Amino acid sequence: MTVLDITRPSPASAITSFLYRVDGSASWKVGTAHIIASVSGPIEVNKRDELPDVATLEIVVRPDVGVTSTREQFLQDRIRRVVAPVIALELHPRTLIQIVVQIVQSGDNKILNTISLSASINATYMALLDAGVPLRSTVSATSIIYYTTATSDGSKTNVVVDPTRAQLEQIEKDITSVHTIAYELKGGKIERLLLSESVGSFTEDQVFECYDTAANICEETNRIMREAITKGVQQKSRWREA
């Protein structure tokens, strides 16, 4: 009954260093999602938020449409849980690292948060790299959706990774489970799981299968990030050649 049919639309793309008034910025596009993240820090923190031994991390998420709601709070909480252990906060006590995530196009449908979350994590990480904030390792995230399609002899389970909005709308009624997974990588290889949010109706085996699929996708995403960073550094260093 379960014959996996994994589809993945066009791979992600990223650009960095395009915002001038912040320390680092990144734009992450995957499928129909487009997220911009900016990082400023370490900068001055007000006395109330100051922490004596680590930097204070402030994350703000802005939606593409409408006013901020509980959805943005949820995204903010999840991004923090992924990113906070990776930043070497103890190197800059009594300062502030401010991250602003602007969702330009969420790529989700009305009820899901998964694409916004995985794309925001990637955009945030790239922006942190661009800002030169000390980091312990690499992070990359992906969204995996399981849905069923009717076949002549029952139903088939399909898997789509980082779907576009149009694809989501097409499979909306048949979605069985939605998984957002973020991995920590070192030297381009998977080191450990950082975040996993799975919602719907799924089995233990499906989740583990998901982790393996996500591991491959995240390594690919990591390569895309490296290319974007390399290009960015080459761009910034072009004065050397002149």
Place this chain on the structure above:
Amino acid sequence: MPEPQPFAEALSSSPQLFARLLPTVYFDKYLSLDPPIRPSLRSPTQFRPCSINTSALPNTFGSSVVRMGECIAVCGITGYIIDSTEAGPSALYTNVDIVGRTGPPQSELMSMSEWMYETALATKLFDPVQLRIEDTAQTVVLQAQIQLLSQMYSGDVAWAALLAALAVTRIPKAIPADDEETLTAYFGTEPVVRFSKTETTKLELNYEKLPWCVNFGVMDDTGLVLADLEGRVEEVSVEGRITIVTSAGNSSIQNLSIFAGKSIISKEHIRQCISFAKHRAAELDSILNSQIYQSNGNGL
């Protein structure tokens, strides 16, 4: 024997002070005992005691009061009628609040509200078709107001309160309205209806064994799994978290949230937690069922 330093004396004579100043060291001291034990005197795999009361609130379609350890949550389910044939994602609206607080909600609560809404939607607790009002193009939508009564709170207690309240929810029948108040308040084109005060039908849930929420922590240095975290000391000392929403018995899981923090979370950890979660779900089912049985003489 040298005289004890005043500083050491002060620390050793006040465990509460020790817990406040150095929570991780305090926690490690307990766990390093043989067998390891937590400050709450629970073993690492022991869950908090839980008590559930249902149908205690008047003027609701269903209600519950759930207590797990020091956390208490009260859930009241009410509903209203909207001009739509399909309730869809609005069939159940959940809102979580802390009693006694004024001002905007804390971001942690807002995050929890969003999590509950998403999980309630994804777990498909009931079929919204039951809420439709016959012979009209109107439907009932439910609102679950969850109040947290203690300073300590966690998503699993709030979720348990929601499940217990839904398990006893009865939807009043909609009858034609004849009172001045309802007739003047409605501006739509549908026949004006109001809720009957006497006739109700039970809300049928899609689950015989309910999908309860269970939380676990994973220590980053030892990889030890701790069931049912509660309290500031545990929350600060344990960064790795696994939260599972699942029902006893069958193999499907409804929600699995893993935040590793600095811990290494392996497949073994996840398997172990899923297995514990299913046992706990069975335990909670029986606590709820015996409560319902006691209060109205028949089971779920």
